[in-house]
Amino acid sequence: MRALPGKASRQPPGPKPVSRAASADDQRRRILEATADLIAEQGFAETTIEQIVRRARVGYATFYKHYVDKEEAFLALLDAALNRTAYVVEEAYDGESGPWPDKVGAGLGALLKLAAEHPSVARACLVEAPTAGPEAAARHEAMLKRFAPLLRPGRELNPRADKLPESLEETLAGGVLWVINQRLIAGEAEKLRALLPEALEFLLRPYVGEEVAAGEAAGPGRQVTSA
Amino acid sequence: MADEELGPLPAGRHGFSREQVAHNQRERLIAGLATAVAEKGYRATTITDITKQARVSRRVFYANFEGKEECFLAAFEIVVGHIRELAMEAAMPGDQWPARAVAAARAVLVFFAEEPDLARLCLVESQAAGPVVAARFHETVAEAVPYLEQGREERPEAQDLPPTTEDSTLGALVLLAGRKAAAGEAPQLEDVFPEFAEFILAPYIGAEDAAHVARAQAA
Numbered sequence: 030m031r032a033l034p035g036k037a038s039r040q041p042p043g044p045k046p047v048s049r050a051a052s053a054d055d056q057r058r059r060i061l062e063a064t065a066d067l068i069a070e071q072g073f074a075e076t077t078i079e080q081i082v083r084r085a086r087v088g089y090a091t092f093y094k095h096y097v098d099k100e101e102a103f104l105a106l107l108d109a110a111l112n113r114t115a116y117v118v119e120e121a122y123d124g125e126s127g128p129w130p131d132k133v134g135a136g137l138g139a140l141l142k143l144a145a146e147h148p149s150v151a152r153a154c155l156v157e158a159p160t161a162g163p164e165a166a167a168r169h170e171a172m173l174k175r176f177a178p179l180l181r182p183g184r185e186l187n188p189r190a191d192k193l194p195e196s197l198e199e200t201l202a203g204g205v206l207w208v209i210n211q212r213l214i215a216g217e218a219e220k221l222r223a224l225l226p227e228a229l230e231f232l233l234r235p236y237v238g239e240e241v242a243a244g245e246a247a248g249p250g251r252q253v254t255s256a
Numbered sequence: 257m258a259d260e261e262l263g264p265l266p267a268g269r270h271g272f273s274r275e276q277v278a279h280n281q282r283e284r285l286i287a288g289l290a291t292a293v294a295e296k297g298y299r300a301t302t303i304t305d306i307t308k309q310a311r312v313s314r315r316v317f318y319a320n321f322e323g324k325e326e327c328f329l330a331a332f333e334i335v336v337g338h339i340r341e342l343a344m345e346a347a348m349p350g351d352q353w354p355a356r357a358v359a360a361a362r363a364v365l366v367f368f369a370e371e372p373d374l375a376r377l378c379l380v381e382s383q384a385a386g387p388v389v390a391a392r393f394h395e396t397v398a399e400a401v402p403y404l405e406q407g408r409e410e411r412p413e414a415q416d417l418p419p420t421t422e423d424s425t426l427g428a429l430v431l432l433a434g435r436k437a438a439a440g441e442a443p444q445l446e447d448v449f450p451e452f453a454e455f456i457l458a459p460y461i462g463a464e465d466a467a468h469v470a471r472a473q474a475a
Contacts, residue, residue: 072387156390159383162299166383170435192467194451199435200428207427208420214391227418231425234459239413246418 057095059085061106064099069149073103073161103153103161107168110150115175117143122179129182130237130245134229136179137205138251141221141228144209148218155210176202183236193235201232226251282320284310286331289324294373298328298381328385329392335374336396342367343400353406354461358453358473360403361429365445365452368433372442379434397426407460414460421459429455450474 063084067076078099082092096102121139125132144151158169177198184190194200205228212221230246237245245251288310292301303324307317321327346363347356368375382393401422408414429452436445450470457466 074386156387159380162384166438173431173435189463189467194448196432196448196451200432200455203431203435204424204428207431208424210427211394211423214394224420227420228424230418231421235463238463239459243416 053095056085056087056091057105059087060092060095060102061109064102064106065110065149065153068103068157069152073099073153073157073165100162100164104164104168106150107154107158107165110147110154111168111172111175114140114143114154114172118176119179129186130229130233130241131248133179133183133232134225134245134248134251137229137232138222138225140205141209141225144213145218145221148213151209151218152213155206156213173199173202173206180232180236183233187236197235201235204231281310281312281316282330284312285317285320285327286334288312289327290331290373290377293328293331293377293381298324298384325386325389328381329389332378332382332385332389332392335378339364339367339378340399347403353410354457354465354469355473357404357407357456358469361452361456362446362449362473365433365449368437369443369446372437372440375433375437375442375445379430380438383434397430398423400426404456407457410460411462413462417459425456425459 060081063081064076067080067084076099078089078092081099081102082089085092092102096105117139118136122132122136125135144155154169154172158165180198180201184193187193208224208228209221212218212224226246229251230242233242233245236242285306288306288308289301291309292305296305301324303314303317306324306327307314310317317327321330342363343360346359348359349356351359368379378393382389404422404425408417432448433445436442436448450473453470453473454463454466457469460466461469
């Protein structure tokens, strides 16, 4: 079974955890993993609690102990995935000591890697979240807003900074998510990492101009052919 | 058009053929769905809402559509077909590519600004209508890729643009328009036209020329 982002490392191999708290964590993790897989396979609307408890190998009572309904389970999944994604992307961005374009490259690379490693969760968050009602759609919106501050410093590099539209960062982030989305809809998660150079060029171009953007995109370590 | 107000058919001998009546019922159901979805959103809309709006029976609904999703898809295709025509008409064959591209984009934005309910149906509710419609939505947006790709002929540098340039550009703008429509700001979509025009053109003709063309076209 696929691990939920951020949860895998907390589950040591070997005997199952025995404490009640650990067991509750494990139940939640299994429920959310099952929710992600089922939603990725068949969509949010078609997914039932019965399918979730079967896939997660828990009883109905266990499901309802943690979540009121499938919406709440899905929102919990979205929150966990969004926090994990923001953490991984921001850590990669902050950890890169080079100039801003390199930081964006590091953050974008981490995003594509995470999505490639967890295609079900990525699909549930990107493809299905907008379909699952206003609260889930708001999570999707929050994801776009979370990435905007990482791109904004690029404005300092543009002599026409005052002419750039206020919405540029969210628009650019949307373009990248759209292309990730397309790969996930086509079932081509394995091709996600190879998007790095071109998605990076797309993100940098409005700030640093096309020549610099293309140069950065062609930089060492950016031509990832496959995972 | 899906949003046309269609009254009930007059009772009794109306002189319409059986086929005409059937066609009319289908159109009324599609218009009924568009109205219901505008009022309640796709998820909350029931078959009863649609048949009430259309003033036809459930039996007639199921004779025309397997369910809500198929009816929505029919409405979506009608609106998309209309938008496609508007964009084609706006892009005058004699014009240069930048002017054509920008005129087509403007026609789409003007339509969305004038028809906020249909903007919402196309851009927002289509995402809520299940995986089949969501995939169709992506395919529809991708139809514009070849028209945008013509911009690569504008100058040598544009030929080396990454293959996903068109998808990223269209996706970015479609998501932005969708977020505005979801926030009830579709009527203001016409105002973002210069922004859209510049964003579309910049990769192909360069940022400075794109800003210049966008300003000229917006004037």
